[in-house]
Amino acid sequence: MERRSFVRGAGLAGVLAAGTAPAIVHAQAQVRWRLASSFPKSLDTIFGASDVFAAKVKELSGGKFTISTHAAGELMPAFGVVDGVQNGTIEAAHTAPYYFFGKDETFALGCAIPFGLNSRQMTAWMFEGNGLKLMREFYKQYNIMSFPGGNTGSQMGGWYRKEVKSAADIKGLKFRVGGFAGKVVERMGGVPQNIPGGEIYQSLEKGTIDAAEWIGPYDDQKLGFNKVAPFYAYPGWWEGGPQLDFFINQKAYDGLSAEYKAIVECAAAYAHVDMQAKYDAKNPGALKQLVAGGTKLFRFPKDVMDLAFKESLALYSDLSAKNPNWKKVYDDYANFRRDQNLWFRFAEAGFDDFMQSQKL
Incomplete structure (x- = not known):
């Protein structure tokens, strides 16, 4: 043949x-x-x-x-x-x-x-x-x-010198955040910094930045961020997947x-x-080790999540009005996201919510 x-x-x-x-x-x-x-x-x-x-x-x-x-x-x-x-x-x-x-x-x-x-x-x-x-x-x-x-799958929300307790704590925060999320952080009053992964530790250590996100427990532990910023946030609302x-x-x-x-x-x-x-496979064990070593986990407060969501949608609307490339792709993306969330709400989220509340 x-x-x-x-x-x-x-x-x-x-x-x-x-x-x-x-x-x-x-x-x-x-x-x-x-x-x-x-x-x-x-x-x-x-x-x-x-x-x-x-x-x-x-x-x-x-x-x-x-x-x-x-x-x-x-x-x-x-x-x-x-x-x-x-x-x-x-x-x-x-x-x-x-x-x-x-x-x-x-x-x-x-x-x-x-x-x-x-x-x-x-x-x-x-x-x-x-x-x-x-x-x-x-x-x-x-x-x-x-x-x-x-x-990478859903990511963590980064490392902070001080715990974020409300949306007011974002104002003036010098935050290393990858890519596009910086535009939303800026709209929330933060000061985004786009720094390559290999340079984050030094910036945190020297105080050039107040906080930094990278990926999740396994990689973050390798880079040693827990040594220079004790508070670890979740979820990384800017990187669901x-x-x-x-x-x-x-x-x-x-x-x-x-x-x-x-x-x-x-x-x-x-x-x-x-x-x-x-x-x-690797993130669960790394997270256990970080917490055992003194890392303090905290969940972003609701007002932070609500403000970030509001500013994200406003940004997407602005971009659709001025960037034809964005509008063409985002319109399709948004339609797909809507249907996916409807499905995941009933099946995936329902199953996950029950399983993660069990003591196995």
Whole structure:
């Protein structure tokens, strides 16, 4: 059977299950890519997704397609990876799209927005809704082909020198917050700071900032934030399900054979699932250790949540009036979110609420 028709007919899952992928690509040319991450190597979960992706590409191609992975700062700064992919300096990047909302707020919709989709809903929008289609149309302006590349799941609300007891405590707060959420924090009276993960500890330690959020217990513990800010908030209302992406230079992607393109798609999907599995498995133990070590957990007060929700919706309305890119994607996103929340309210939330109240 002709190889390409076999791939189309059997489907990628069937090919991989049969273990025939390496044989299919045995005649393919050697390909060498470089991937720049926006994350430090010390974070085996989020940076590790790049290694998982690269290893799976190598495995499925029988060693003919290799990708070297580079931490933030090795090839370019953490927030320089979109420019690097766009101009072809590197073939690929792994990043959180909302870091680049300064170029266009629409980037944030490919990752997370305050009071947005949770991780399962985000994956559903991407793969079964219009999310992937709409975001790829947008990224095309930047010579980028995108693939979902992981999700952390719902995040914590960050580390604070003093407990936040009311919305008034947000005013003047110098808060390191990733990406788009800073726009909402600013509307609430805070002073957002967009600082790469590798620089947060020093900023907290020196008092350059009053608070910082990163991801969740496992990564936060690795970075030592509990040593310089004792109060740990939840929930991270700005990141219900932040998706990471593999960004690939469009020309580099177009130059791949059909088989190699299928391998990239499969490897990205594998890394996408693998990342959240790691976070869900590792976060509980880390949270126990942090609390045992003196970390003080607190839930954001209702007036903080209400104000953040109000300001988020007002911001989205403003953006829809002035940014056509945003409006096109957000309208679809918002419709999907409404239906998802209706469903999750009855099934997922009902089950979770009962289970989490039990003593098992």
